[in-house]
Amino acid sequence: MLVKDLSKMGSARVSVEVLDGVDCVLKQGASDVEIHFYQIAAQHLKGVNSPALVKLDGHNLFIEHIPNRISLQELRAQPDLFAQLASLHRSEYIPSFPVKQHQWTDEATNEALKILNLPDSVESSIKQVQSLSSCIFECKNLISGDTNDGNWGTRDNRELVLFDWERFGHGSPAIDLAPLVTGLGTISDYKVIIGQYTQHNASLSETELLRHLIIAKCWIIIEVVNILVSRNNPEKEKYIDWYRTQIPRWLDSVKNWL
Known part of the structure; x- marks a missing residue:
């Protein structure tokens, strides 16, 4: 029986179901990447907590229900947050299946800019950031690709x-750090995140990671705007208006760090 629809920005329909008397999460229309993650990859990623696979029926994916939702503030306070992400990013596991190919295309930028309707100078600045973006996609680190607080929770034992x-794939660790910064953030916010993360993984210098994080934040703007519109999110206008207000000031504050 359907209990509650949990889907937000994702394309799959997500609900809590009862299977053999136990609550689990059903993702209807789960992607091949996510199915293969649970079938194959999860067991190889030591130090990274992911839900147990309960059942697979075609593209209907049943996984362990993680009962306790968590806010961004609570997530940032979790003692093993950055240790888990660093374990993922340092993993030497090589997926045997096609993973998500992250990229920042001209088409995506143009679509988002049509929606945002920003001043020409701001559009030019975004395109300049895009021109620098290959560095965050060329990294070979494994990444989640979607670490926003809505995708985390805790088990009853607090794990x-x-x-x-x-969105499991390859890229800079900054792609997974960017959603952990509230809003668009400031350089000071980024440095705090980087300082916490590099205690567990110093494979990239703090200077390089800061640059990557700014680029990743800008790319996420483009991704989110296009997803909001393509999936007709009911709150799209609220988010788009917020971006229109915040982006010019934010770009001006970070441009000297690129």
Whole structure:
């Protein structure tokens, strides 16, 4: 029986179901990437907590229900957050299946800019950031690709779990750090995140990671705007108006760090 629809930005329909008397999460129309993650990859990623696979029926994916939702503030306070992400990013596991190919295309930028309707100078600045973006996609680190607080929760024993893996792929660790910064953030916010993360993984210098994080934040703007519109999110206008207000000031504050 359907209990509650949990889907937000994702394309799959997500609900809590009862299977053999136990609550689990059903993702209807789960992607091949996420199915293969749970079938194959999860067991190889030591130090990273993900839900257990309960059942697979075609593209209907049943996974362990992580009962306790968590806010961004609570997530940032979790003692093993950055240790888990660093374990993922340092993993030497090589997926045997096609993973999500992250990229920042001209088409995506143009579509988002039509929606945002920003001043020409701001559009030019975004395109300049895009021209620098190959560095965050050329990194060979494994990444979640979607670490926003809505994709985390805790088990009843307080273990922190990341439960959305449809964007599992390769890229800079900054792609997974960017959603952990509230809003668009400031350089000071980024440095705090980087300082916490590099205690567990110093494979990239703090200077390089800061640059990557700014680029990743800008790319996420483009991704989110296009997803909001393509999926007709009911709150799209609220978010788009917020971006229109915030982006010019934010770009001006970070441009000297690129």
